[in-house]
Amino acid sequence: MTEHLLLIDDEPDxxxxxxxxxxxxxxxxxxxxxxxxxxxxxxxxxRQYDLILLDIKMPxxxxxxxxxxxxxxxxxxxxxMLTAHGTIDTAVTAMKKGAxxxxxxxxxxxxxxxxxxxxxxxxxxxxxxxxxxxxxxxxHRFVGNSPALRRFLxxxxxxxxxxxxxxxxxxxxxxxxLAARAIHAWxxxxxxxxxxxxxxxxxxxxxxxxxxxxxxxxxTGADREHRxxxxxxxxxxxxxxxxxxxxxxxxxxxxRVLEEQEIRPLxxxxxxxxxxxxxxxxxxxxxxxxxxxxxxxDLFYRxxxxxxxxxxxxxxxxxIPELAEHFLRQAARETGRPxxxxxxxxxRALMERPWPGNVRELxxxxxxxxxxxDLRLPATGPAALSAEEDLPYGExxxxxxxxxxxxxxxxxxxxxxxxxxxxxxxAGLNRSALQxxxxxxxxxxxxxxx
Numbered sequence: 001m002t003e004h005l006l007l008i009d010d011e012p013d014x015x016x017x018x019x020x021x022x023x024x025x026x027x028x029x030x031x032x033x034x035x036x037x038x039x040x041x042x043x044x045x046x047r048q049y050d051l052i053l054l055d056i057k058m059p060x061x062x063x064x065x066x067x068x069x070x071x072x073x074x075x076x077x078x079x080x081m082l083t084a085h086g087t088i089d090t091a092v093t094a095m096k097k098g099a100x101x102x103x104x105x106x107x108x109x110x111x112x113x114x115x116x117x118x119x120x121x122x123x124x125x126x127x128x129x130x131x132x133x134x135x136x137x138x139x140h141r142f143v144g145n146s147p148a149l150r151r152f153l154x155x156x157x158x159x160x161x162x163x164x165x166x167x168x169x170x171x172x173x174x175x176x177x178l179a180a181r182a183i184h185a186w187x188x189x190x191x192x193x194x195x196x197x198x199x200x201x202x203x204x205x206x207x208x209x210x211x212x213x214x215x216x217x218x219x220t221g222a223d224r225e226h227r228x229x230x231x232x233x234x235x236x237x238x239x240x241x242x243x244x245x246x247x248x249x250x251x252x253x254x255x256r257v258l259e260e261q262e263i264r265p266l267x268x269x270x271x272x273x274x275x276x277x278x279x280x281x282x283x284x285x286x287x288x289x290x291x292x293x294x295x296x297x298d299l300f301y302r303x304x305x306x307x308x309x310x311x312x313x314x315x316x317x318x319x320i321p322e323l324a325e326h327f328l329r330q331a332a333r334e335t336g337r338p339x340x341x342x343x344x345x346x347x348r349a350l351m352e353r354p355w356p357g358n359v360r361e362l363x364x365x366x367x368x369x370x371x372x373x374d375l376r377l378p379a380t381g382p383a384a385l386s387a388e389e390d391l392p393y394g395e396x397x398x399x400x401x402x403x404x405x406x407x408x409x410x411x412x413x414x415x416x417x418x419x420x421x422x423x424x425x426x427a428g429l430n431r432s433a434l435q436x437x438x439x440x441x442x443x444x445x446x447x448x449x450x
Contacts, residue, residue: 144319218267
């Protein structure tokens with residue numbers, strides 16, 4: 001990856017000599033030059049530089065004043081000051097104004113190359129740290145300003161301010177995992193571990209061992225001690241994703257852990273105390289499951305000390321333009337592709353769509369738009385029927401069948417949280433037949449796992 005250095009000095013011979021030297025010594029380094037402050041400012045406005053070498057004595061503007069202007073444009077810049085009249089006072093002033101280093105001309109080749117090498121490395125680290133901080137903040141960022149979203153964020157902050165267990169509920173694609181992460185990040189436990197558990201992904205016969213741990217020799221194949229996820233989350237937060245899929249036998253043991261604040265690993269002779277906050281996540285109707293005997297009522301009350309429900313996109317439709325722009329920018333950054341414009345026609349189409357898959361469906365649509373330039377949004381509801389009325393019977397029937405299939409399997413996967421085996425049972429199909437249909441419709445079951 002090409003790195004860019006800008007050399008600012010009013011001496012032509014110095015500019016050309018240092019440029020040739022640096023391009024020869026640093027493979028892949030692009031060196032640009034400017035002999036006037038205004039030229040330099042215009043260049044920094046047009047592109048991001050990885051390092052700047054700046055002479056203190058400049059025409060039009062003092063080098064120290066130019067340093068302030070450059071850092072105002074890009075506060076992350078690494079700037080090395082150059083002067084033929086170096087004094088301690090000048091160096092201290094430059095550092096106070098934000099310079100990273102200071103060299104006195106004439107600069108010998110070895111010193112110059114060493115400082116440039118260190119400056120480029122410093123810039124790489126700073127840019128990487130900025131990228132990681134941005135990604136971390138994005139994980140906990142809710143985009144929008146609708147009343148529904150503001151009320152939800154107030155509920156999250158109130159829950160995060162306590163140490164009570166929280167039950168996060170909502171439809172698929174509404175950001176339940178993001179809400180769970182935010183509760184941890186905004187809580188007093190944020191410096192402790194955050195452990196995420198996708199309950200349906202762990203086979204039933206292994207779930208107890210994964211949650212509570214086991215001792216060596218506790219069962220066949222247990223050739224070493226395993227701490228378990230509760231122990232790993234000690235002093236932090238344990239997020240139990242799709243809590244409704246935990247078998248009744250494990251529910252009873254989970255209830256005991258919540259009541260006693262201690263775990264007993266398989267094969268252990270005595271319990272181990274744990275300090276863990278639980279955030280349970282589900283899109284299931286737990287009250288209906290309780291009535292059917294598939295979920296323990298006492299566990300429900302232990303988990304639902306504080307309950308929050310993630311709003312669907314229909315409840316915060318006014319946030320769609322801001323969300324779409326955010327996802328477009330994010331996808332462009334992730335793929336290195338240009339960000340498509342949000343035209344009036346595109347915004348109208350986005351605002352009119354019902355978005356049954358909620359925010360996740362919108363995010364995936366924006367990703368497709370960046371990669372392929374095509375939204376590929378199938379028609380839904382009565383509009384789909386009216387759109388086919390002028391077509392020949394065979395073609396209209398085929399299109400309407402396509403719309404039905406997409407709507408049916410979308411809702412089926414929503415109900416089963418993307419679990420293909422359960423979806424096949426509900427649909428009365430064998431698993432392989434269902435997988436073939438989903439592949440033909442280009443539907444990814446993973447997108448429905450909250």
